[in-house]
Amino acid sequence: MNFLPGTFNYLVVVILMMAGFYVVIAQGNLIKKLVGLGLFQTSVFILYITMGNLAGGRAPIVVESVTAYSSPLPHVLILTAIVVGVATTAVGLALAVRIHEAYDSVEEDQIHAEDIAADEALMDAETTGREDGRQ
Amino acid sequence: MSLWDHLPVLVVIIPLMAGPLCVLVERPRAAWALALAAAWLSFAAAVALAAQVNGTGVISYELGGWAPPWGIEYRIDTLGSYVLLIVTGIAALVMVAARESVASEVPEALAARFYAALMLAFAGLVGIVATGDVFNVFVFLEISSLASYALISMGRDRRALTSAFDYLVMGTIGATFILIGIGFLYMMTGTLNMQDLAARLPEVWDTRTVRAGFAFLTVGIGLKLAMFPLHLWLPNAYTYAPSVVTAFLAATATKVAVYMLLRFMLDIFGIDFALGRMPFEYILLPVGIIGILSASLVAIYQVEVKRLLAYSSVAQIGYMLLGIGLASTTGITGAILHLFNHALMKGALFLALAAVAYRLGSTALQDLTGLGRRMPWTMFAIVIGGLSLIGVPGTVGFVSKWYLVLASLEQGLWPVALLILLGSLLAVVYVWKLVEAAYLTEPRDDVAVQEAPLSMLLPLWVLVIANVYFGVNTEVSVGLARQAAAVLTGGAG
Numbered sequence: 001m002n003f004l005p006g007t008f009n010y011l012v013v014v015i016l017m018m019a020g021f022y023v024v025i026a027q028g029n030l031i032k033k034l035v036g037l038g039l040f041q042t043s044v045f046i047l048y049i050t051m052g053n054l055a056g057g058r059a060p061i062v063v064e065s066v067t068a069y070s071s072p073l074p075h076v077l078i079l080t081a082i083v084v085g086v087a088t089t090a091v092g093l094a095l096a097v098r099i100h101e102a103y104d105s106v107e108e109d110q111i112h113a114e115d116i117a118a119d120e121a122l123m124d125a126e127t128t129g130r131e132d133g134r135q
Numbered sequence: 136m137s138l139w140d141h142l143p144v145l146v147v148i149i150p151l152m153a154g155p156l157c158v159l160v161e162r163p164r165a166a167w168a169l170a171l172a173a174a175w176l177s178f179a180a181a182v183a184l185a186a187q188v189n190g191t192g193v194i195s196y197e198l199g200g201w202a203p204p205w206g207i208e209y210r211i212d213t214l215g216s217y218v219l220l221i222v223t224g225i226a227a228l229v230m231v232a233a234r235e236s237v238a239s240e241v242p243e244a245l246a247a248r249f250y251a252a253l254m255l256a257f258a259g260l261v262g263i264v265a266t267g268d269v270f271n272v273f274v275f276l277e278i279s280s281l282a283s284y285a286l287i288s289m290g291r292d293r294r295a296l297t298s299a300f301d302y303l304v305m306g307t308i309g310a311t312f313i314l315i316g317i318g319f320l321y322m323m324t325g326t327l328n329m330q331d332l333a334a335r336l337p338e339v340w341d342t343r344t345v346r347a348g349f350a351f352l353t354v355g356i357g358l359k360l361a362m363f364p365l366h367l368w369l370p371n372a373y374t375y376a377p378s379v380v381t382a383f384l385a386a387t388a389t390k391v392a393v394y395m396l397l398r399f400m401l402d403i404f405g406i407d408f409a410l411g412r413m414p415f416e417y418i419l420l421p422v423g424i425i426g427i428l429s430a431s432l433v434a435i436y437q438v439e440v441k442r443l444l445a446y447s448s449v450a451q452i453g454y455m456l457l458g459i460g461l462a463s464t465t466g467i468t469g470a471i472l473h474l475f476n477h478a479l480m481k482g483a484l485f486l487a488l489a490a491v492a493y494r495l496g497s498t499a500l501q502d503l504t505g506l507g508r509r510m511p512w513t514m515f516a517i518v519i520g521g522l523s524l525i526g527v528p529g530t531v532g533f534v535s536k537w538y539l540v541l542a543s544l545e546q547g548l549w550p551v552a553l554l555i556l557l558g559s560l561l562a563v564v565y566v567w568k569l570v571e572a573a574y575l576t577e578p579r580d581d582v583a584v585q586e587a588p589l590s591m592l593l594p595l596w597v598l599v600i601a602n603v604y605f606g607v608n609t610e611v612s613v614g615l616a617r618q619a620a621a622v623l624t625g626g627a628g
Binding site: 040080091103 | 270273274277281284285288293294296297299300303304307308310311314315318321322325327
């Protein structure tokens with residue numbers, strides 16, 4: 001732990017966060033996007049837990065010989081955030097399942113292509129409809 | 136303590152409890168009745184709170200009896216009570232119209248769960264406004280967001296699913312950014328209570344951590360707010376969501392996000408930091424103006440009325456950002472007024488569209504032809520809502536735009552004033568498209584359409600009348616907005 005003292009955890013946080021963010025942006029597969037999103041959120045958990053740490057601090061349980069304690073509050077906060085993260089992933093996966101049922105695919109390109117095809121069909125119907133209306 | 140003292144938490148707890156109960160009762164009618172009662176009770180609590188704040192000033196409520204800053208505090212001030220009134224009032228009105236609309240758009244098996252999600256989204260939004268604790272803001276934000284993803288996905292078109300998914304990805308990134316920002320603030324101050332933060336932040340203003348926290352919060356809230364370049368989730372989400380959800384979210388969710396922006400930037404960081412030490416106004420002004428013009432231009436070319444109004448929403452958010460960016464009491468008054476007024480206009484317009492969708496099963500512009508004769512009350516409501524959107528004198532839209540123009544002239548920024556007027560002209564174009572379709576084309580003979588049912592017309596017309604009433608009688612709304620703005624700017628400016 002002497003290596004890069006104090007900043008090691010933050011470096012890990014930044015790397016994890018950017019990796020997750022990149023996956024969310026670059027991947028076209030909805031499941032992989034959710035994996036990236038999970039990674040992105042998890043990095044923030046580490047950020048919070050790191051900031052609660054005190055150099056030389058002990059776990060926050062009252063013992064006579066100990067004077068310096070780490071702050072327990074960030075851990076509690078992040079428990080809530082973990083629950084939120086789990087819920088988000090669950091909702092996201094549920095949506096992915098529904099999307100798969102509706103489109104038969106979880107690839108963004110394919111879903112867009114199907115949407116555009118549907119749009120074009122609609123546009124054709126629309127122009128004929130409008131001509132009918134104007135006559 | 137009497138029940139009266141618990142009002143700040145009751146306004147949140149009532150819808151939060153109603154959510155699971157809706158699932159338990161299962162029958163759509165019963166779930167609707169329960170949700171309706173919860174929304175109206177919550178509205179009644181908000182009215183009582185507003186009266187209390189007006190009489191005795193800021194209300195501080197200690198959750199579980201733990202004193203702040205250790206315990207979680209619920210804090211209602213003028214701005215909070217004002218936004219609470221808007222959110223609960225719109226929810227109460229939308230719930231009246233919901234029964235018919237939901238019955239026609241959402242499968243019966245899902246209806247009870249639909250109401251449950253609607254109540255949770257509502258509870259989350261109210262919670263954001265009521266709480267005085269920044270971490271609580273994050274939790275409530277996620278409660279309302281997760282519920283709204285589910286709500287949007289219940290739309291009839293399968294694209295509702297993909298737009299809900301896109302919103303989920305962007306919304307989660309936004310919320311996580313907010314979480315990081317809150318973490319940075321906690322790192323520097325060791326507190327999560329808003330008042331405590333506001334008192335402790337000035338000592339550490341000049342650290343990079345606080346500045347980074349400010350940036351993360353701005354971007355995070357910007358995503359939730361649909362601030363111009365971050366608005367991409369909004370048009371699809373509003374277009375494909377069930378009509379009731381669109382009406383509810385358009386009138387409340389973005390408003391609460393604007394409230395968050397005001398609360399974080401001007402109250403917690405303080406106007407001296409946000410607008411003095413950070414170049415906040417140089418971000419908000421251009422972003423607001425570009426948002427107004429580009430979104431209005433895009434709105435003109437839409438053939439789907441819901442999407443047209445969704446883009447118009449992005450433009451209206453631009454007006455609010457512009458008002459905050461002007462950084463004067465008048466400008467912020469204009470922004471808060473526009474927040475209130477836009478909730479009234481868009482609530483009315485999207486409810487009218489819900490009525491159209493109920494009778495026609497579609498909200499495409501071409502299907503609106505001749506509807507002025509078939510559904511006179513609904514279409515006339517759209518016309519008044521549209522006039523309000525343009526900012527015609529006698530409607531609420533005029534009042535808030537007047538204040539925005541006034542604020543920009545006050546600072547000698549006449550080009551900004553001109554651009555606001557240009558934005559209104561663009562609004563004339565897209566509102567005219569609706570009027571032209573509804574009144575100046577022959578009705579299609581093949582479809583027999585009746586006027587919307589009374590349960591939808593009633594809340595719609597309450598909102599329309601509010602649009603006109605607050606446009607003529609400006610004392611209450613302007614007074615409250617000015618009072619809230621004065622508190623935020625610390626009486627300066």
